[in-house]
Amino acid sequence: MSETEDTAKPAGGASRRAFLGAGLAAGGAVATTGLARAQGAAPDPLITEVQDWATAFGDAVDAAPYGTPIHFESHVVRRNVEWLTESPVSSINFTPIHALEGTITPQGCAFERHHSGAIELSKQDYRLMITGLVEQPLVFTYEDLTRFPRTVTTAFCECAANGGMEWGGAQLEGCQFTQGMIHNMEYTGVMLRDLLNEAGVKPEGKWVYAEGADASSNGRSMPLEKAMDDVMVAFFANGEALRKEHGYPVRLVVPGFEGNMWVKWLRRIGVYDQAVESREETSKYTDLMPDGRARKWTWVMDAKSVITSPSPQAPIRHGKGPLVITGLAWSGQGKIARVDVSFDGGRNWQEARISGDVKPKALTRFHLDIDWDGSEMLLQSRAVDETGYVQPTKDALRKIRGLNNVYHNNGIQTWWVRADGEVENVEVA
Amino acid sequence: MSKSLKLLAGTALSLSLLAGPALAEKMGLGRPALPEEVAAWDIAVLPDGTGLPVGSGDVFTGDEVFAEKCASCHGDFAEGIDNWPVLAGGQGSLRDRRPVKTIGSYWPYLSTVFDYIHRSMPFGAAQTVSADEAYAITAFLLYSNGLVEDDFELSNENFTEITLPNAEGFYPDDRAETEYTVFSGEPCMTDCVASVEVTKRAVTLNVTPTDPDGKPAGTLPPLAPAEAGEPATEVAQAEPEAAPAAEAPAAEAPAAEIAAVDPEMVEAGAKVFKKCAACHKVGDDAKNAIGPMLNGIVGRAAGSVEGFKYSKPMQAAAEAGLAWTPEAMAEFLADPKGYMKGTKMSFAGLKKQEEVDAVIAYLSTFGG
Numbered sequence: 170m171s172e173t174e175d176t177a178k179p180a181g182g183a184s185r186r187a188f189l190g191a192g193l194a195a196g197g198a199v200a201t202t203g204l205a206r207a208q209g210a211a212p213d214p215l216i217t218e219v220q221d222w223a224t225a226f227g228d229a230v231d232a233a234p235y236g237t238p239i240h241f242e243s244h245v246v247r248r249n250v251e252w253l254t255e256s257p258v259s260s261i262n263f264t265p266i267h268a269l270e271g272t273i274t275p276q277g278c279a280f281e282r283h284h285s286g287a288i289e290l291s292k293q294d295y296r297l298m299i300t301g302l303v304e305q306p307l308v309f310t311y312e313d314l315t316r317f318p319r320t321v322t323t324a325f326c327e328c329a330a331n332g333g334m335e336w337g338g339a340q341l342e343g344c345q346f347t348q349g350m351i352h353n354m355e356y357t358g359v360m361l362r363d364l365l366n367e368a369g370v371k372p373e374g375k376w377v378y379a380e381g382a383d384a385s386s387n388g389r390s391m392p393l394e395k396a397m398d399d400v401m402v403a404f405f406a407n408g409e410a411l412r413k414e415h416g417y418p419v420r421l422v423v424p425g426f427e428g429n430m431w432v433k434w435l436r437r438i439g440v441y442d443q444a445v446e447s448r449e450e451t452s453k454y455t456d457l458m459p460d461g462r463a464r465k466w467t468w469v470m471d472a473k474s475v476i477t478s479p480s481p482q483a484p485i486r487h488g489k490g491p492l493v494i495t496g497l498a499w500s501g502q503g504k505i506a507r508v509d510v511s512f513d514g515g516r517n518w519q520e521a522r523i524s525g526d527v528k529p530k531a532l533t534r535f536h537l538d539i540d541w542d543g544s545e546m547l548l549q550s551r552a553v554d555e556t557g558y559v560q561p562t563k564d565a566l567r568k569i570r571g572l573n574n575v576y577h578n579n580g581i582q583t584w585w586v587r588a589d590g591e592v593e594n595v596e597v598a
Numbered sequence: 599m600s601k602s603l604k605l606l607a608g609t610a611l612s613l614s615l616l617a618g619p620a621l622a623e624k625m626g627l628g629r630p631a632l633p634e635e636v637a638a639w640d641i642a643v644l645p646d647g648t649g650l651p652v653g654s655g656d657v658f659t660g661d662e663v664f665a666e667k668c669a670s671c672h673g674d675f676a677e678g679i680d681n682w683p684v685l686a687g688g689q690g691s692l693r694d695r696r697p698v699k700t701i702g703s704y705w706p707y708l709s710t711v712f713d714y715i716h717r718s719m720p721f722g723a724a725q726t727v728s729a730d731e732a733y734a735i736t737a738f739l740l741y742s743n744g745l746v747e748d749d750f751e752l753s754n755e756n757f758t759e760i761t762l763p764n765a766e767g768f769y770p771d772d773r774a775e776t777e778y779t780v781f782s783g784e785p786c787m788t789d790c791v792a793s794v795e796v797t798k799r800a801v802t803l804n805v806t807p808t809d810p811d812g813k814p815a816g817t818l819p820p821l822a823p824a825e826a827g828e829p830a831t832e833v834a835q836a837e838p839e840a841a842p843a844a845e846a847p848a849a850e851a852p853a854a855e856i857a858a859v860d861p862e863m864v865e866a867g868a869k870v871f872k873k874c875a876a877c878h879k880v881g882d883d884a885k886n887a888i889g890p891m892l893n894g895i896v897g898r899a900a901g902s903v904e905g906f907k908y909s910k911p912m913q914a915a916a917e918a919g920l921a922w923t924p925e926a927m928a929e930f931l932a933d934p935k936g937y938m939k940g941t942k943m944s945f946a947g948l949k950k951q952e953e954v955d956a957v958i959a960y961l962s963t964f965g966g
Contacts, residue, residue: 248815250807255671255681255904259721265816285724298631300640306631313627338798342806342814367624378642384724386717388642437639445642446707448714452683452699455768461692463704465768471777481800482817509785514794518787547794557782569777573697585796594800 237277244268247278250346253334258286259385261328263349266475266497267482272353272525272532273323276412279352282328282428284385284449287414290434295418297364297402301378301440304369311418314402317359322401322424323531325499327351327470329427329454332578335563339583339596344480347582347594351499353532354415356422358403361396364438374440378447379421382436389430390444391423391468399424399530402435424530425501426468427577429454459571472560473579474498474508474535474552485590489543494521498533500554505533507553512539514547514583514597515562521550529555546586547597564598643713647758650712654753655734657741663731664738667720670905676700676742677917680902686742689763702743706765708757712736859959867960870953874945880964889943896962898922911940924962928954 238245249262264280281287292311300306328350334340341347365377370393377396380388391400401422404411411417416433423430429449444450444466456464476496479485485492498505504527509518521535535550552560563580585593643649655663665674671682678684688698697703701711716732718724727735737752740760746752752760800806807815871880874889884891890903901908901916908916915938920926930937931954933947948954 244816244819248807268818298639300631300636306636307628308631308635309628316627317625339800340803340805342800343816345816346806367628384718439640439642443644446645446710448710451707451710452705457692457697462767462769464771467771482814486820516789516791516794551785553785558778559781559785561781572695595796596798597794598797
């Protein structure tokens with residue numbers, strides 16, 4: 170810095186502009202010549218000529234009573250991988266996390282997972298029933314729910330299969346496709362415990378089973394303790410009504426637990442003395458281990474992180490020099506304590522900067538600003554959560570879980586950044 | 599131990615503590631659920647038989663109901679068509695590289711089978727199966743898995759006498775003991791591994807959806823116009839030595855890789871395909887006709903187009919694992935009846951090898 174400043178130091182009365190220019194170049198670690206006028210460069214007509222938008226009208230106020238993103242952003246959409254499933258109504262798509270910033274996922278591009286399609290259920294037709302081991306089985310209307318005290322919480326919802334296709338090795342080219350079964354929203358709703366108290370859980374009630382109104386019903390059991398802790402019956406997300414595909418008008422929010430348990434179009438809460446052992450918690454969402462037995466009740470999503478840009482769908486096109494590395498970290502156990510980034514495939518690490526608030530069981534944004542010299546990088550990120558858990562490599566997970574595991578892959582993701590800025594999904598060892 | 603883990607482990611926690619003081623008193627909201635309403639919605643069946651409706655059904659009836667309502671996806675023998683769930687077989691495969699998770703090999707509880715059929719099947723027409731039919735289908739699935747004889751009848755009376763083979767195959771989450779201890783502690787920051795090599799590359803699998811320009815779908819557009827004077831950076835690094843052909847995860851990978859196609863061959867193939875087009879459709883909205891629609895046929899498992907009724911020999915070949923690799927297809931197209939006696943395809947065959955190759959090239963341009 171000092172050298173540059175010296176050379177740019179006004180000998181006397183040099184313009185402020187010249188000084189600022191030099192200082193900026195040094196700060197950004199770009200050669201000062203980079204900002205000099207290139208020989209024969211023509212003035213930018215976007216600046217020197219009056220553009221249409223600078224002289225005529227834009228859209229009137231009601232052009233879009235409910236706006237969608239400007240068409241220039243039309244590539245930022247959910248996408249699916251058709252060969253993954255046999256039917257699009259029992260399928261999944263992926264959040265374009267490579268193109269998003271901050272931590273809140275807009276509902277319109279937050280991944281969808283349906284087991285029998287997204288149903289249309291009005292607030293007027295909505296009923297929620299509490300049955301089973303309760304003093305008084307109850308039926309609530311939507312309006313009833315709105316009269317309980319409300320809570321606001323932000324939570325990530327991650328499909329247990331997020332990254333599952335990568336278990337056998339790098340497979341899909343894109344952060345969206347490898348890690349995009351996740352979203353993070355700010356929910357408003359009522360606490361499940363308040364509804365359960367209203368019905369009065371009997372002493373023998375130990376498990377709470379939630380099911381949806383759609384044809385799959387997608388029922389899931391959870392321990393009563395979880396249901397009485399932080400589970401929310403939500404009807405707003407990111408300040409507006411839930412979108413149809415996210416369970417309008419009411420869904421369950423189960424912070425830290427796998428997305429399959431976040432039952433949409435919630436219609437019944439059953440209290441039992443045992444787990445229901447539904448299809449979704451036995452034949453699916455269980456973890457087959459090398460000895461042929463399987464883990465069940467693996468609800469918590471362990472700490473994980475991923476660099477969202479650069480990534481295969483977000484290559485570096487600006488060449489060497491200042492580069493913003495940005496990514497997401499999260500943990501179902503609580504808050505993210507720290508995120509490290511490696512440029513050499515995990516040999517050496519440096520701490521990234523946490524940007525914005527760190528909330529428990531919610532997405533956390535991290536950044537690292539570097540001066541890229543244009544050489545290849547094997548980019549990785551590694552999350553550490555407040556329990557001291559350190560995100561493992563995929564190989565470390567495989568060592569314990571074998572090769573037949575699909576769910577709960579929170580292993581470290583590697584992006585191979587080429588010298589030309591293109592990025593590949595790879596695995597390293 | 600984390601909070602969540604305590605939750606999993608401990609059932610001794612006092613509820614009054616957890617419930618918090620906010621709503622110790624009831625709000626008086628909602629109304630009592632009527633018995634008829636509870637009966638309509640509380641249909642869950644639990645491992646101990648709780649919730650089983652009165653009823654019964656036998657294997658024979660189940661076979662018929664299954665053929666009518668389930669076989670179009672799950673196959674006549676519960677073997678699963680395409681990637682639809684396989685419901686039978688697979689016993690003893692759970693330690694294999696490609697485990698087959700079925701009711702007989704994996705599912706721990708019969709209650710789950712009945713519950714799911716009764717509440718959520720058939721796909722697209724949930725809750726149209728009566729209790730007796732659900733018993734019958736469940737009985738048939740037990741039979742398909744070799745767990746009962748063909749004269750077996752299942753009812754709410756004998757239901758809990760059946761134990762599935764993998765009932766003991768599950769244990770509660772033990773990550774706290776087996777993983778969290780291993781993965782906790784101060785992480786290494788420098789010289790953590792001796793060397794790093796790329797071992798797998800997604801690009802070698804080529805299964806990612808792409809944009810028209812061939813880049814991964816959703817790739818961000820350039821923010822600046824390309825500068826003419828700037829030389830393309832060298833990309834040419836040597837392939838990493840330890841980069842074996844990447845292996846796709848079981849059951850979730852597409853059947854075959856598609857070779858690069860020669861546009862002239864494709865064009866020639868389009869002409870040849872006119873001979874086939876009377877019976878077979880390809881392209882957008884292609885549906886089964888006299889023959890099955892052929893989108894994605896190259897590399898696909900034989901006899902696997904949804905909703906098409908194949909000949910017995912084709913079904914048998916499909917079961918035996920025949921896949922329409924370009925080679926297999928070439929043999930079939932050269933002499934359909936000779937390659938597969940009894941096939942429904944009443945076509946004499948393509949005489950010229952060039953025609954065969956061209957039509958395969960053409961078909962390979964239609965993805966599934």
